[in-house]
Amino acid sequence: MSSSTFNNKLPNLKHLNYLLALDKYQHFNKAAEACFVSQSTLSSAILKLEQQLCCQLLEREHKRFIFTSHGKQVVALAQKLLLNANEFTTFAQQQGCYNSGSVNLGCIPTIAPFILTDLVQACQKDLPNIELYLREDTTDNLLFQLEQGEIDCAIVAFPIPKNNFFSKKLGQDDFYIAGDKTLVNRFQASLDYQSLPEKSVFLLNEEHCLTEHAVSACKLADASLINSFSASSLATLVQMTAFHHGVTFLPEMAVNKGVGKLEGLLIEPMKGEVYRDIGIVWRKTSMREATFMSLADVVSKASLSQ
Amino acid sequence: MSSSTFNNKLPNLKHLNYLLALDKYQHFNKAAEACFVSQSTLSSAILKLEQQLCCQLLEREHKRFIFTSHGKQVVALAQKLLLNANEFTTFAQQQGCYNSGSVNLGCIPTIAPFILTDLVQACQKDLPNIELYLREDTTDNLLFQLEQGEIDCAIVAFPIPKNNFFSKKLGQDDFYIAGDKTLVNRFQASLDYQSLPEKSVFLLNEEHCLTEHAVSACKLADASLINSFSASSLATLVQMTAFHHGVTFLPEMAVNKGVGKLEGLLIEPMKGEVYRDIGIVWRKTSMREATFMSLADVVSKASLSQ
DNA sequence: GCTCTTAATCTAAAAAGTCGATACTCTATG
């Protein structure tokens, strides 16, 4: 049923409240007093209701009145309706508060598995009034969803392809080189990609921003080194790298969570300033910056080195 | 929770409708058109809602807007609320119609068992839009409940002790004499109560108006004839009358339904104009006279001789 | 730069809601 099919005369909820008071006190003056309005106001409100609803709620006898049986049923329904309305306003208002309400948080797949458990726990502890809903997707998809309002904010790796958002850096995620012991040692000694065989560098497929960031941060210029196989998850990537005796780049948060702990796989921090930035983004038009900042704090403390 | 605890700002339901339209069309002009109001009206209504609910429903960007995630939740709740409100008005309005709505009908115990089955069936057939609720009680109690609005009308035997009601005669219910064959025959031959032994007349207890009406209609003046045992139901009365070889008076509607068909009990119509009037009463202030008249017709046709 | 689209804003008018005073009528009381 569409909204336009509601063609009934909708009653004024305030007036329904008057009706309930009248039912409760069975007395116009007392009911009016309880509603902080004058008796005439309450009287005409009831008349108005009867007129709008085209029904008789009271039987009047100049000095006394009684509710019709229909009136009583209407009162009962009005009670339900007002309870519902009250829940509605309570819900709507609660959300206005600082650090409360639901937050739809997006996160890219090369971050999500390594921070979300900690984040959820820390959030329950530090931001108990926030209901966190999580969604994992690629940066591009997340930014699109963010624009559409399908999510409220997203944790991504910088830089991001669009800049029509506000963002805050959460921390720095250093890259590690992981792979065949010989190859890794050779590279670490020389810091020269020419020490690696052709097609020995394994990466995630291109929809993952980690690939681009790793290539860029690690200054991997020679495309011929990159193996055409591209994994769609870090777990697969590590497996394939080990199996084919190649090398790959892993972010610290993955290494910390044990990704890459595999027979015959050597993991070493990249030398020099080789990292990706992790940050949170939200729409410029959002009014919940303060809440997102709190969330950012929680993430930083729980999962990231500064 | 009392009505006065609803101190939240209650939203204007019409404005919630505008909000739903905006959600549906995602466009102020189209939504306004669908609501048959101007764009400025819809725009300011949404602003007003946000202000009243102290929350942000939309994120605006001068030419476009999106719903906040909170706004979406509010829309969902508003939808529920409006559905509820619509049910409310639909219910309230339906009742205004002629021959529809619920009718709380009272009936005295010396009538109820003999007409209600027929009445309910006839009502379902002839007045299908009336929801009939039945209550059995004594005349005094019914009239009190009628005054209080706990019932809408009542079927009683005339005369009644109060006359501040409107009423309509439904029919005439002749009295029968029932009892020990010898006593009944002796009385019918002489029409003289002196033909009956002392304490041989059994009656219902005094809260039943049948007692008074029978005594009055049958012109039973001599109290010494009346047995001090008084039954509280016609079934008991008949049993006791038979057991003690006495006599009693039964209304025709009871006789027709087989009350008094008992071994050794003779039932004969009283001679002369000996009857009680059956009628329906309602408050003078009630506006549903037409409906009660229809109900009266149904009762008359279904159960009573004119 | 120009036009088109779209939502917000401003102003005036209409509608709805409210109050205080008063009218009306029933009940109680002497």
Place this chain on the structure above:
DNA sequence: CATAGAGTATCGACTTTTTAGATTAAGAGC
């Protein structure tokens, strides 16, 4: 039988809310 008291309806003035129409402002597309 008159009178006072109580309780609800009604009236007119006033306030608040809602509305429409014109205008403004800010992108988007050409």
